[in-house]
Amino acid sequence: MTSRPYVVLSAAMSVDGHLDDSSDRRLLLSNAEDFDRVDEVRAGADAILVGATTLRRDNPRLLVNDEGRRSARLARGLPAHPLKVTVTASGRIDPGLRFWRHGDEKLVLTVDAALDGVRAKLDGLAEVVSVGTAFDWGRALDELGRRHVRRLVVEGGGTVHTQLMEQDFADELHLAVAPLLVGQAGAPRFLGPAGYPGGPTARMRLLETRALGDVVLLRYAPKQRLRDDVPDxxxxxxxxxxxxxxxxxxxxxxxxxxxxxxxxxxxxxxxxxxxxxxxxxxxxxxxxxxxxxxxxxxxxxxxxxxxxxxxxxxxxxxxxxxxxxxxxxxxxxxxxxxxxxxxxxxxxxxxxxxxxxxxxxxxxxxxxxxxxxxxxxxxxxx
Missing domain, CATH: 3.40.140.10 (Cytidine Deaminase, domain 2)
Known part of the structure; x- marks a missing residue:
């Protein structure tokens, strides 16, 4: 029996709910302490996933930066860096991004119509797999499960987070809240409008709060919503x-x-x-x-x-x-x-x-x- 991974959504946002501002330069929301925490979370994962829009916007490497954490992974028989995964339905992939040039294995999950085009663009840079005629998150998680991904960290962007929350695939939410106000129309948000499970009155379980300098980490369990029929x-x-x-x-x-x-x-x-x-x-x-x-x-x-x-x-x-x-x-x-x-x-x-x-x-x-x-x-x- 193939098991889907345990899915952790990880994001840093401003107090007013934005992942970035609307400028061409990336807005740094986290501080050094929170970046180190994220590095620790990555080191404990089997795979890290971001959407293709986030790749184009932020051009991240998505690596485990701490040498000691990489060594500990190698000592456990794991690659130094988790599998890097991106998802795209449009097939808009830039092979020149840093994502493809650093780290270990890379995987692209796409749809039937974009499969051949993405494979041609990324020849030799990544494995490319289709999850159907339309992007299917259930099939995507099944594919990762078949690759023995037990813990998946999802680092954005807002569309990916929204879809996984709406379809109730998120097991844990790590939200770092920075003391900033973006206040700009069109700036990307952590979550968008959606039919979230349980509706607006279903309260998620709070697992942890932690101060990291001037950033506050909130950990929630989205699937453990409080309802009248669930013991407290x-x-x-x-x-x-x-x-x-x-x-x-x-x-x-x-x-x-x-x-x-x-x-x-x-x-x-x-x-x-x-x-x-x-x-x-x-x-x-x-x-x-x-x-x-x-x-x-x-x-x-x-x-x-x-x-x-x-x-x-x-x-x-x-x-x-x-x-x-x-x-x-x-x-x-x-x-x-x-x-x-x-x-x-x-x-x-x-x-x-x-x-x-x-x-x-x-x-x-x-x-x-x-x-x-x-x-x-x-x-x-x-």
Whole structure:
């Protein structure tokens, strides 16, 4: 099963919502601290994407600038720079831009009508692939997933950001707000008019605020909009702490994580719980909790499973990983605190697999350190 990447939209804007002014020179909105933060985000990505309009306007290189971060990528068996991707429906591509002359692999996603022309312009500079007769973001993300892109950072421009937000493909939003006012008609904006999911009253989850000199970083989770039918954050935090307490009961092991899981019904009552190695040396927390209920239990269709670690997408000890078990039992919502590190498997994509299948996945990064601390011995810290 090919998983689409986790999509991070990254932008710097003025207080009045502009990405740039209307002059021929690029307006620098970020400061040195924020540029370094962006460089760190790039270093953690598998691919960086910008629209062709942004390429023509800004002529960016889109590289990881810090030598230490490039070395760390190489040490992990990755190229020094992420895959660079641009998208175009018009085929208006300039082969003389810096984008093509720096970094490692480049990819262009376009449409059928522009395919041959773009390939001719970029012969030897980039791979060019069509995603249909009209530009299809679902097919574009599928194409990146097939190339093992698990984390995609999108750096603009406004049309690309608007389309991804409107079609609900953005998993995370990094918005750096600069203390500037552009105030110019025609200057590019971060987002344009669109039919955004949930309408104007659907509030996104705030994940982080951080001051970077005179710039403020806001991190939001666009898919985790607050609605009357979704439990509030405090409810989620309370049940996740219960899952972490269960993780502390796990029999010790140097070859497996200690994880706790709780299944909570729509009425807020606990239906089941489990923890790693509860009944045998190979059972996982989610598996243990689900085994105490029958797959046809109607309460599961509206329940939430809280698990201190991302549900596994591959395992050696059982035929079915936990992400598959959750889907088989029909749970519509999963809450997790900690993404699985590349310790026992190279690439866990449980969150992505669940989201692609339509399951709502909520991450609680504020409890990730607590979930990780139960497993400190695996990392030489306990």
């Amino acid at each position: 954050r405090e409810h989620d935090l309370r049940w996740m702490r219960r899952a972490i307490e269960l993780a502390e009961k796990c029999p010790p092991s140097d070859g497996a994580y200690s994880v706790g899981a709780v299944i909570v019904g729509a009425d807020g009552t606990e239906l089941s719980h489990g923890y790693s190695r509860e009944e045998d040396p190979h059972i996982h927390a989610e598996e243990s909790a689900l085994a105490k209920l029958t797959p046809d239990d109607p309460r599961l269709r509206t329940a939430t499973i809280y698990t201190s670690l991302e549900p596994c997408s591959q395992r050696r000890s059982r035929p079915r990983p936990c992400a598959d078990l959750i889907l088989a039992h029909g749970l519509p919502r999963v809450v997790t605190a900690w993404r699985e590190p590349s310790l026992f498997v190279d690439d866990c994509v449980g969150v992505e697999q669940l989201r692609k299948a339509g399951v709502t996945v909520v991450e609680l990064p504020e409890l990730a350190a607590e979930a990780e601390s139960v497993n400190a011995h695996l990392f030489g810290a306990g």
